[in-house]
Amino acid sequence: EKLGLGRPALPEEVAAWDKDVRPDGLGLPDGSGSVEDGEMIFADSCAVCHGDFAEGVGNWPKLAGGANTLDHADPLKTVGSYWPYLSTTWDYVHRSMPFGDAQTLSADEVYAIVAYILYSNDLVEDDFVLSKENFLEVEMPNADGFIVDDREETELPLFTAEPCMENCKDTVEVTMRAAVLDVTPDIGEEAAAETPAEAEVAEAAPAAEEPPAAETAALDPEMVAKGEKVFKKCKACHQVGEGAKNRTGPVLNGVFGRTAGMVDGFKYSKVMAAAADDGLVWDHETLSAYLENPKAYLPKNKMSFAGLKKEEDRAAVIAYLRSFD
Amino acid sequence: AGDPLITEIQPWAQGLGEGVDATPYGLPIKYEGDVVRRNVEWLTADTISSINFTPIHALDGTITPQGCAFERHHSGAIELRKEDYRLMINGLVDTPLVFTYADLERFPRVTRTYFLECAANTGMEWAGAQLNGSQFTHGMIHNMEYTGVTLRTLLEEAGVKPEGKWVMVEGADASSNARSIPLEKAMDDCLVAFKANGEALRMEHGYPVRLCVPGWEGNMWVKWLRRIEVGDKPWESREETSKYTDTLEDGTSRKWTWVMDAKSVVTSPSPQMPITHGKGPLVITGLAWSGRGAIARVDVSVDGGKNWKEARLAAPGQDMALTRFYLDHDWDGSEMFLQSRAIDSTGYVQPTKTQLREVRGLNSIYHNNCIQTWWVKPSGEAENVEVS
Structure with missing residues (x-):
């Protein structure tokens, strides 16, 4: 019956991948973290999308608030108002966050972040410390708010009657029109705007042998094309080009050659504002150093990004950004 | 004078076309450049964690080409080489195992066609008609012929212990998407697939x-x-807790609502597919599917549900796969309220939006399988509407 394919998984391999945590606490590692520590880690690693108080930024998820809204129109579903198990928060933060830098948080850091999210939802006091030991004692407000799929009992009897075929109703009136809301994307002109052939050119652009000299006048189109690919890593937070707007990160048009921290309407971190006051200018050298390791270059800045470790990637993305000067 | 396309020699009839190898992997001809996936920007914070929509309005038959089959990522589509691929089975098994891609190719293989529908498909329509186009209202779906190994085969290779009742499946990307599946389903028909529509899966599909x-x-x-x-x-x-749970009117939420209810939609005519030929013969066509079994019948109404006609199925319904339907209609040029209604092999009849709202309220987000209405005007243009 068994084919003898595959090989036994080694214990260290299982340990490396089996990180999931269940509501009964199965899988929780030893460790602990305080609300106080969590506030700092959250500000560094999470606030860029989820806000300093877990209130959410733009369309990114709100993690706090929404108590007693589940039976209202447009309920606000957060860890506090909706999530039935605390283990889910721990598990998700540990395995899937921060966005773009996943699986880098230590167990203690995750305990601290989860403690801070609980605090943001007014579920614990500011001196609370979450640990493996007290984890199962935390009560989640909506723990009893779920029922197992009951469609078979509640819906199937209603939706299995022989359907009417003729003269099923007297009148048909329009009660709602999509054109009134007008939220459909405009699809008139975009067709074939970006042909697959162009994408293939970018794909095929060979990696640059070495980065261009710091202040070359003309941009190498191959480098720009390669940089556009590298920029995919940045697009979660940054926009560049015509119509670009501030998102999680500031718009990057004209970033090359200008003083740091100068985009209108973007709320920079204190350290970025201070660096700007000190005269930090984004040239090839400073941008490259920043992009190599954002957290080391400017500790406590908002950019939650692991960095571009390859010199050629940094040079390419800088060339790409320069094409929007 | 006759039609110059006939009476005059056309360039393509005189000169030469492209040779073989002009496109080693072929793409649709440029004239079909608008048959593409599209997203709705305001839906999500960013395209890295987002969804787009299959252009079902412009397709026919039942198989969705991979190149325009909708995408949904939580941390972006990753580039993972076959050589770097590992699949682990662990937990309550006799022997935790690791398989390479090459190992998977040596297990007995099966090929099956299934639809994949996002639970949020049509979710924007709960509160009212919102998006003008079947691509946007119903395009979070595709249907492919998959080749792979049954999950049962792999689980039996590892040996499930008697106390094992659930499996958790996890992805290799940064989102580490993890879902719990009852062992019964895992052993029934789940498939670990490495080919779709005959070729390797696309990056965006895993x-x-x-x-x-x-x-x-x-x-x-x-x-x-x-x-x-x-x-x-x-x-x-x-x-399976904070998302993909369905909140009812009283604030309680259903969880483990895994099965996709029977559903259908007219793909043409529709807002993106207006009638341009005037009155007379008109092909009304669409798709139907059910997560509980096969499509047994599809009814179509041109008058907003007053009267229904049984549509013609392109082929007998297959379990958990898309079914194409046609209604050959003689359009008199007056306005129509086009609807379709799917009936599956269990006797389930696709409900109206009103029927669904009476049970679920407006906050479910997911699993909206209501009957869709297109208001086709005498001009041939169509709009997404709700009717009494």
Whole structure:
């Protein structure tokens, strides 16, 4: 019956991948973290999308608030108002966050972040410390708010009657029109705007042998094309080009050659504002150093990004950004 | 004078076309450049964690080409080489195992066609008619012929212990999407797939290996499948508690609403596919599907549900796969309120929006399988509407 394919998984391999945590606490590692520590880690690693108080930024998820809204129109579903198990928060933060830098948080850091999210939802006091030991004692407000799929009992009897075929109703009136809301994307002109052939050119652009000299006048189109690919890593937070707007990160048009921290309407971190006051200018050298390791270059800045470790990637993305000067 | 396209020699009839190898992997001709996936920007914060929509309005038949089949990523589509691929089975098994891609190719293989529908498909329409086009209202779906190994085969290779009742399936990308599946379903028809429509999966659909969970919501079809853990209880991951749960009017929420209810939509005419030929013969066509079995019948109404006609199925319905239907109609040029109604092999009849709202309220987000209405005007243009 068994084919003898595959090989036994080694214990260290299982340990490396089996990180999931269940509501009964199965899988929780030893460790602990305080609300106080969590506030700092959250500000560094999470606030860029989820806000300093877990209130959410733009369309990114709100993690706090929404108590007693589940039976209202447009309920606000957060860890506090909706999530039935605390283990889910721990598990998700540990395995899937921060966005773009996943699986880098230590167990203690995750305990601290989860403690801070609980605090943001007014579920614990500011001196609370979450640990493996007290984890199962935390009560989640909506723990009893779920029922197992009951469609078979509640819906199937209603939706299995022989359907009417003729003269099923007297009148048909329009009660709602999509054109009134007008939220459909405009699809008139975009067709074939970006042909697959162009994408293939970018794909095929060979990696640059070495980065261009710091202040070359003309941009190498191959480098720009390669940089556009590298920029995919940045697009979660940054926009560049015509119509670009501030998102999680500031718009990057004209970033090359200008003083740091100068985009209108973007709320920079204190350290970025201070660096700007000190005269930090984004040239090839400073941008490259920043992009190599954002957290080391400017500790406590908002950019939650692991960095571009390859010199050629940094040079390419800088060339790409320069094409929007 | 006759039609110059006939009476005059055309360039393509005189000169030469492209040679073989002009496109080693062929793409649609440029004139079909508008048959593409599209997203709705305001829906999500960013395209890295987002969804787009299959251009179902412009397709026919039932198989969705991979190149325009909708995408849903939680941390972006990753590039994972076959050589770097590993699949682990651990937990309550006799022997935790690791398979390479080459190992998977040596197990007995099966080929099956299934639809994959996102639980949020049509979710924007709960509160009212919103989006003008079947691509946007119903395009979070695709239907492919998958080739792979049954999950049962792999689980039996590892040996499930008697106390094992659930499996957790996890992806290799940064989102680590994890879903709990009852062992019964895992042993029934789930498929660990490495080919779709005859060729390798596309990166955006989980290359090199994804899971198929026939008839159940798309989020469970974990892409870049890297681990299957057997346990005695469900995991209650983020995607099965905070998301993919359906809040009812009183504030309680249904969980484990895995199966996709029977559903259908007229794909043409529709807002993106206006009638341009005036009155007379008109092909009304659409898609129907059910997560509980096969489509048995589809009815079409041109008067907003007053009267219905049984449509013609392109082929007999197949379990958990898309079915194409046609109604050959003689359009008199007056306005129509086009609807379709699917009936599956269990006798389930696709409900109206009103019927669904009476049971579920407006806050469910997911699993909206109501009857859709297109208001086709005498001009041939169509609009997404709700009717009494």
